[in-house]
Amino acid sequence: MELKTSPEVGGMGHSIKRKEDPRFIRGKGTYVDDVQLPGMLYLDIVRSPHAHAKIVKIDPAKALAVKGVLAVITGKDLEKYNLHWMPTLMSDTQMVLPVEKVMYQAQEVAAVLATSRYAAADGAAAVEVQYEPLPVVVDPRKALEPGAPVLRTDKKDKKDNHIWHWEWGDKGATDRAFGEAAVTVKEDIYLPRIHVASIETCGCVAHFDKVNDKLTVWMTTQAPHAIRTVFALVAGHVGLAEHKIRIISPDIGGGFGGKVPVYPGYVIAVAASVLTGKPVKWIEDRMENLQADSFARDYHITAELAARTDGTLTALRIKTLADHGYTDAAANPSKFPAGLFHVCTGSYDLKAAHVEVDGAYTNKPPGGIAYRCSFRVTEAVHTIERMVDLMAHQLNIDPADFRMKNFVKPEQFPYKSALGWEYDSGNYGGALKKAMDTIGYADLRRDQAEKRKRGQLMGIGISSFTEIVGAGPSKHFDILGLKMFDSCEIRVHPTGKAIARFGTKSQGQGHETTYAQILAEELGIPAADIQVEEGDTDTAPYGLGTYASRSTPVAGAAAAVAARKVRDKARKIAAYLLEVAEDDLVWEPGKFSVKGAPNKSKTIQDIAFAAYTNHPQGMEAGLEAVSYYDPPNLTYPFGSYICVVDVDSGTGEVKVRRFVAIDDCGNIINPMIVQGQVHGGLTMGLAPALYEEISYDEIGNVQGGSFIDYLLPTAVETPKWETGHTVTPSPHHPLGAKGVGESATVGAPAAIANAVVDALWHLGVRHIDIPITPAKVWKLLREKGVTE
Ligand code: CDP
Secondary structure, X not given: OEOOOHHHHOOOOOOOOHHHOOOEOOOOXXXXXXXXXXXXXXXXXXXXXXXXXXXEEEEOHHHHOOOOEEEEEEHHHHHOOXXXXXXXXXXXXXXXXXXXXXXXXXXXXXXXXXXXHHHHHXXXXXXXXXXXXXXXXXXXXXXXXXXXXXXXXXXXXXXXXXXXXXXXXOHHHHHHHHHHOOEEEEEEEEEOOEOOOOOOOOEEEEEEEOOOOEEEEEEOOOOHHHHHHHHHHHHHHHOOOHHHEEEEOOOOOOOOOOOOOOOHHHHHHHHHHHHHOOOEEEEOOHHHHHHHOOEEOOEEEEEXXXXXXXXOEEEEEEEEEEEOOOOEOOOOOOOOOOOOHHHOOXXXXXXXXXXXXXXXXXXXXXXXXXXXXXXXXXXXXXXXXXXXXXXXXXXXXXXXXXXXXXXXXXXXXXXXXXXXXXXXXXXXXHHHHHHHHHHOHHHHHHHHHHHHHOOOEEEXXXXXXXXXXXOOOXXXXXXXXXXXXXXXXXXXXXXXXXXXXXXXXXXXXXXHHHHHHHHHHHHOOOHHXXXXXXXXXOOOOOOOOOOOOOHHHHHHHHHHHHHHHHHHXXXXXXXXXXXXXXXXXXXXXXXXXXXXXXXXXXXXXXXXXXXXXXXXXXXXXXXXXXXXXXXXXXXXXXXXXXXXXXXXXXXXXXXXXXXXXXXXXXXXXOXXXXXXXXXXXXXXXXXXXXXXXXXXXXXXXXXXXXXXXXXXXXXXXXXXXXXXXXXXXXXXXXXXXXXXXXXXXXXXXXXXXXXXXXXXXHHOOOOOOOOOOHHHHHHHHHHOOOOO
């Protein structure tokens, strides 16, 4: 099913017309950096060249001599207000500015406030900092060795670098299943650090208005309400109460989870504005963004899979070491320190599973953000999809047949996984079959066999992933105690036009279009007559924001529920106007008519007008409703991707020849937007599979700190994506919809990696960690004796 209103609005999201707001430069743009306020000051940040060092002295003299520089702010200045540390979303602590030592290269050391951006930059370059280097710990395995230098010396009782241990599942049953297994496979899989590298970097304009005692912050945040609450909790003691804080999240140039955390720059800008009473702008540059903002992945995984000789999977066992950098600043729901990693049984009917994760501190920036991923689902999907492929190859069973045999079957839904999730709906075999038919799987296998005879390396990789999105049911999901509901508030004006506000925040996903479509479908008001707004805490109802593909499952559901409340009141008014009982009315989108007398009807516009001019005695005027939707379950989108690669045995280069992606996100609201989401997501899956990695040398120097070293795929490297879908509605979502934004990023890397290993399996290659660079493949080929 597709909602019928789509043609009316069609295209990608139209943005709120902020160009009409005089604070933005007219005609230039609608992003944070376009906010211009009179008397605005600029902030630039001094960053550490060392990964671990004591700060001996910060000398601001030369910086203060730069024309236009007003102040150099240090950790000691913030310490006076107890603002030098702040809490992370995982209830750890993070420095705003250091007082004693720095913990990673590019960490904030001091900030320079100036009358122009250029003066601030010159000032930052002129601040002199004396450091005393300390031993650096880069490898999380070494961080946990006895005798490793303890990094978090600020935590009085901390005697090691271990953050937490977390495990899930039935260890006894899993160990027993492995003991009895006829076949087992085991593999070390590393998912490297990567960065969201959104087009727009992070930044804010903080404006403390001393007359009204009110702080307004335009900022690049995916979760404005949660940020407001965090600011109030952190800075309440210096007089910032929640009702005196307004967070505005204007248009955002890509978030992907990287704009969920609070970064020190935001806090310093707020502090500087409160102290000076002037607006203060802080905008990161590209390298600061890449080197210092939160990272994703960095999971060292050891996985084992058990099966019977006939190829029936029986058990999964995983141990993981999570490198969190110097603080655990992941944006996971509090109950789940490893996010939703325990969806790692994937699409397969495994009877036993056990997973253990340990977090470790290292001298790196905070990691663990949910990069276009529902809290560690990418790590989970990559692991299970690699392992299933490994087992299929080991048993010499075609990977497609192997998956078909082990999938959770349609009749098993709702399906309780061995790790406790209740999958809402699915038809995994249907999606894989469609992908196989689309790509011509059998022909490709024949082609591969012939090519192999000629010494050519061709591989076919499958990834049949199950996603878990829509965090989440308040019973289990909160961030810093805030339950993960989301909201929609609708007001229908007397003339039948409407405004709808949401607790989420689009970063380019087109919410303005799709939310309007949902409301148009539910209320019969044309989508063009519905103004959708998000991202302003003074006007929008409270919500937890947009990340982890939660908008459709949670706020999209809130839209439907709020619209149905509006419709219930509209029915009462229509009954009054038509002088019939409510039960005698039939609804079709846009009007109520009397059963058996279709000419006797009232349109939603007539009813809206009556709600303000001629409503029944005893009824409150107006036509509006709000819903704070607490989802009964998560939604479980899924898909099957098939990738065909050719590997150049001379250079090691991998070329994606074809890539078919069949996605299932339940009922689709806007097919064009969904396709756009899948296209973007696939490119963001290709990126870590073949190109992207941020690594560090042994003294903590970042190796991927600019786009010269951090290789983003461009249109040149990106293959033609062949997309399609199946539709398996969610039984509990009011619209039958599931999220889609991250599916492709989650599912694609394993398809590519599996294709490359498939191409090289006959040479003895069993696994290659992503990114699968030409250098890695070339080296492997030489090791396996391939010469060309
Ligand atoms: O939370 P986020 O907006 O990133 O993710 P989402 O809920 O997966 O939605 C991404 C975009 O796709 C939104 O504009 C949705 O309304 C749209 N979508 C859709 O049209 N149909 C679906 N079944 C799911 C999402």
